[in-house]
Amino acid sequence: MNYEQLKEKALVDWRNFSNPDTARILIGTGTCGLAAGAGDLIDIIKDYVRKRHVDAQVCDTGCLGLCYAEPLVELRKPGAPAILFGRLNPENITECLENYFENNKWDDPNALAIMEGDSINSIPYFRDLPMIRGQVRIASRNFGIINPENINHYIARDGYAGLAKSLKLSHEDVITEVKASGLRGRGGAGFPTGIKWEFCRNAPGNKKYMICNGDEGDPGAFMDRSVLESDPHAVIEGMTIAAYAIGADEGYIYVRAEYPLAIKRLEKAIKDALDMNLVGKSILGSKFSFDIHIKKGAGAFVCGEETALIASIEGKRGMPKSRPPFPAQSGLFNKPSNINNVETLANIPFILRNGSSEFAENGTEKSRGTKTFALTGRITRTGLIEVPLGITLREIIFDIGGGIPDGKKFKAVQTGGPSGGCIPCDLLDLPVDYEKLAEAGAIMGSGGMVVMDESTCMVDIARYFISFTQSESCGKCVPCRLGTRQMMLILDSITRGDAKVDDINLLIELGETIRLGSLCGLGQTAPNPVLTTIKYYKDEYEQHIINRICPAGSCSNLLTYEIDKKKCIGCTACAKACPVDAISGKPKEVHAIDQEECTRCGSCFDVCKFEAVKKS
Amino acid sequence: MSRCLEGEKLKQQLKCVFDQYKGVESELIPVLQDVQDACGYVPVDAIAAIARFLKTPASKVYGVVTFYAQFYLKPQGKHKIRVCQGTACHVRGADEIMRVIKRKLGIEEGESTADFEFNLEKVACFGSCALAPVMVVNDKVYGNVTPEQALEILDGLSS
Numbered sequence: 140m141n142y143e144q145l146k147e148k149a150l151v152d153w154r155n156f157s158n159p160d161t162a163r164i165l166i167g168t169g170t171c172g173l174a175a176g177a178g179d180l181i182d183i184i185k186d187y188v189r190k191r192h193v194d195a196q197v198c199d200t201g202c203l204g205l206c207y208a209e210p211l212v213e214l215r216k217p218g219a220p221a222i223l224f225g226r227l228n229p230e231n232i233t234e235c236l237e238n239y240f241e242n243n244k245w246d247d248p249n250a251l252a253i254m255e256g257d258s259i260n261s262i263p264y265f266r267d268l269p270m271i272r273g274q275v276r277i278a279s280r281n282f283g284i285i286n287p288e289n290i291n292h293y294i295a296r297d298g299y300a301g302l303a304k305s306l307k308l309s310h311e312d313v314i315t316e317v318k319a320s321g322l323r324g325r326g327g328a329g330f331p332t333g334i335k336w337e338f339c340r341n342a343p344g345n346k347k348y349m350i351c352n353g354d355e356g357d358p359g360a361f362m363d364r365s366v367l368e369s370d371p372h373a374v375i376e377g378m379t380i381a382a383y384a385i386g387a388d389e390g391y392i393y394v395r396a397e398y399p400l401a402i403k404r405l406e407k408a409i410k411d412a413l414d415m416n417l418v419g420k421s422i423l424g425s426k427f428s429f430d431i432h433i434k435k436g437a438g439a440f441v442c443g444e445e446t447a448l449i450a451s452i453e454g455k456r457g458m459p460k461s462r463p464p465f466p467a468q469s470g471l472f473n474k475p476s477n478i479n480n481v482e483t484l485a486n487i488p489f490i491l492r493n494g495s496s497e498f499a500e501n502g503t504e505k506s507r508g509t510k511t512f513a514l515t516g517r518i519t520r521t522g523l524i525e526v527p528l529g530i531t532l533r534e535i536i537f538d539i540g541g542g543i544p545d546g547k548k549f550k551a552v553q554t555g556g557p558s559g560g561c562i563p564c565d566l567l568d569l570p571v572d573y574e575k576l577a578e579a580g581a582i583m584g585s586g587g588m589v590v591m592d593e594s595t596c597m598v599d600i601a602r603y604f605i606s607f608t609q610s611e612s613c614g615k616c617v618p619c620r621l622g623t624r625q626m627m628l629i630l631d632s633i634t635r636g637d638a639k640v641d642d643i644n645l646l647i648e649l650g651e652t653i654r655l656g657s658l659c660g661l662g663q664t665a666p667n668p669v670l671t672t673i674k675y676y677k678d679e680y681e682q683h684i685i686n687r688i689c690p691a692g693s694c695s696n697l698l699t700y701e702i703d704k705k706k707c708i709g710c711t712a713c714a715k716a717c718p719v720d721a722i723s724g725k726p727k728e729v730h731a732i733d734q735e736e737c738t739r740c741g742s743c744f745d746v747c748k749f750e751a752v753k754k755s
Numbered sequence: 756m757s758r759c760l761e762g763e764k765l766k767q768q769l770k771c772v773f774d775q776y777k778g779v780e781s782e783l784i785p786v787l788q789d790v791q792d793a794c795g796y797v798p799v800d801a802i803a804a805i806a807r808f809l810k811t812p813a814s815k816v817y818g819v820v821t822f823y824a825q826f827y828l829k830p831q832g833k834h835k836i837r838v839c840q841g842t843a844c845h846v847r848g849a850d851e852i853m854r855v856i857k858r859k860l861g862i863e864e865g866e867s868t869a870d871f872e873f874n875l876e877k878v879a880c881f882g883s884c885a886l887a888p889v890m891v892v893n894d895k896v897y898g899n900v901t902p903e904q905a906l907e908i909l910d911g912l913s914s
Contacts (some may be wrong), residue, residue, distance in 0.1 A: 170881075170882065170883050170896060171883050171885055171898070173896060174883045174886050174889060174896035174897060174898035175886055175898050175899070180893075182902075191769040206885030206886060207885065209886065209898075216766035220840055226787065301914055355882065356879065356880070357880070358840070358841035358842045358843075358844075358845075358879055358880035358884075359842035359843050359880065359884050360880070360884070361882035361883065361884055361885070394823055395789075397878065397880070397881055397882065398882060399894065434785075435784075435785070435788060436825075437784055437787070437788065437823035437824070437825040437826065438823050438824030439822065439823050439824060440879060444891055451784065452781070453781050454778075454780050454781040454782060454809075454819070455783075455815075455819065456818055456822040457823075472781075513884055513885070514885070515842075515843035515884040515885050515887060516842070516843050516846045516847070516849070516887075517846060519886075521843075521884070521885035521886075522885050523885070551844060556842070587842065587884070588882075589842045589843050589846060591846055600842075600845075600846075603842070603845050604842075607840075607879065611879070613822075618911055627828035633795070705872075719860055740854075741854075743856075745855075745902070
């Protein structure tokens with residue numbers, strides 16, 4: 140079957156799915172949705188449909204990216220607007236279904252947006268939601284719209300058209316198109332994708348490998364998981380195009396084991412693509428063949444690094460190698476190999492289908508296109524967004540993310556995970572592109588953006604990241620293995636309040652040594668979170684060291700717990716909870732904490748029902 | 756109480772796993788993953804058998820087992836409690852969740868309770884950061900967890 144015939148068939152399936160004359164209940168069942176309780180809702184919804192004889196089909200979809208409002212359910216029926224409901228739970232779901240299907244009442248308090256149909260005064264259209272308005276969705280265009288486990292949905296929305304077109308072009312023309320788009324690696328380093336392909340294409344050898352890096356290990360990042368869970372075929376298509384361009388006949392997708400749902404959906408997607416001859420032997424009747432295998436990671440952050448990932452696929456400890464030789468010359472099983480990140484590959488079908496110039500319309504001169512970000516931390520609207528590069532941090536955090544909740548003040552945004560840095564308030568108008576973020580001492584990274592407010596201690600954040608990198612260091616380079624440990628010990632002593640002022644300079648010196656003396660990206664960038672926090676929040680370090688105060692009130696060793704005499708009723712709960720018997724007092728009399736004995740564990744604070752225990 | 760797998764029973768489990776592989780070195784990690792799925796951990800006796808099967812030194816197998824966080828050399832508890840320590844979870848109070856669970860179970864991270872009912876682990880990131888803090892119990896992900904809810908979830912398991 141050729142592509143046109145496949146699409147014809149797929150459209151029948153898709154029209155049936157998107158037919159406005161059929162009632163339908165769509166549930167977002169990505170990992171986020173399930174974590175928020177979508178699994179429990181499915182059972183209730185199915186039960187409702189059966190018992191009340193509602194003629195509606197219940198279907199899974201991917202992630203719309205509005206994670207703050209999960210679990211999300213979209214309801215459709217003939218003659219009514221399709222409405223998206225959010226923040227549903229077992230208590231309010233039935234009323235919501237009754238209102239929609241039985242009472243024709245749309246203005247449910249949980250109604251978030253109109254997906255399609257006539258406008259209703261009280262409910263905005265999906266595209267007008269503040270979180271959606273500023274977004275341009277290319278890599279995430281199918282998220283929450285198609286059923287990720289149905290290949291026909293993907294094909295009906297022009298999926299695999301980019302592959303069909305590529306197979307009619309020469310290998311060189313495909314590479315030229317990708318080069319012209321200006322697409323750069325979305326895994327963090329930002330190397331131009333087309334040039335990377337060209338290196339591998341030009342490397343001598345008959346056997347080449349195409350590898351997809353889905354080892355998204357940065358804490359605070361879930362862009363790749365969302366792509367794999369919500370639109371796995373976009374990655375498979377991108378990977379197959381890449382394999383054609385470089386001349387590879389075998390490929391691996393390396394996915395971290397913490398993403399079981401992504402692995403399950405990928406397995407199904409590969410099988411379906413094989414059945415339709417979109418991967419495998421003689422793809423779409425051409426001379427090009429390409430097989431894809433999935434490799435599950437085994438829990439090592441360093442395997443996100445290219446050479447370590449290759450070692451892991453080969454069945455070895457994931458230790459990076461020095462380059463050259465680059466993987467393009469000698470990679471997996473010593474053959475020329477090309478590695479691209481999941482999101483990079485998800486952009487490829489669009490570039491081939493719509494042309495490089497359409498892709499390059501978005502973005503800045505050196506950073507073309509759009510980028511997905513995982514917006515998390517102390518922010519009102521957490522979720523997954525895709526925005527044109529060059530957008531400012533302020534627009535992302537305040538317009539799209541809705542700013543900081545609970546009336547607190549913005550303090551910093553952490554980009555790029557353990558390799559990135561903390562960007563302060565003064566730099567909120569910084570346009571987000573690869574160069575500008577690097578100038579600020581952070582990096583674009585894979586796209587995690589963790590927002591912090593005044594209750595976050597920057598020294599603690601620096602300590603958190605260094606303790607992460609020191610435990611994930613593979614141990615090959617001494618400066619990384621021992622240096623990160625020394626940095627962690629110094630930061631520990633600062634958060635305990637027993638450090639010296641000069642320790643700040645020692646941290647800077649150690650950071651510089653680790654950066655220069657490490658082989659791979661993990662070590663070279665590990666000091667970034669410490670160095671940027673020292674650069675922008677030095678006074679907070681000094682407060683800890685000189686005055687033994689944690690201004691954010693977060694470092695437990697620098698806190699004092701005291702009992703408010705006016706509020707204490709002498710219930711004895713705190714004295715019973717104290718593990719070191721530091722609290723004394725008779726029943727019905729005011730209690731007191733012995734500061735010498737107190738270990739600042741916070742147990743008394745947790746158990747007091749009268750807010751009588753004060754933390755300062 | 757011994758939860759260790761040895762002798763004939765272990766041999767049988769290993770055979771089931773080996774039957775699905777060709778016996779080449781690059782299969783080491785998937786073989787270890789399957790052995791762990793079958794046995795609950797990687798028994799020391801299995802290491803030598805895997806080494807023979809893949810025609811590679813046992814030291815290399817041991818090196819890989821100890822390199823990756825996912826492999827265990829000791830039997831694990833029945834309920835696997837994992838608390839996410841990602842950045843977003845850290846900023847939104849993951850330490851507090853860990854603290855109350857540790858106190859309730861009386862064990863540290865990486866340990867099992869004496870009756871092998873519970874196993875406590877910290878994990879770098881589950882990628883459900885928008886719902887931080889997150890805990891995962893036997894592969895079920897719980898989002899926006901408060902310390903009280905964490906304890907309720909544990910109570911639900913032991914009852």
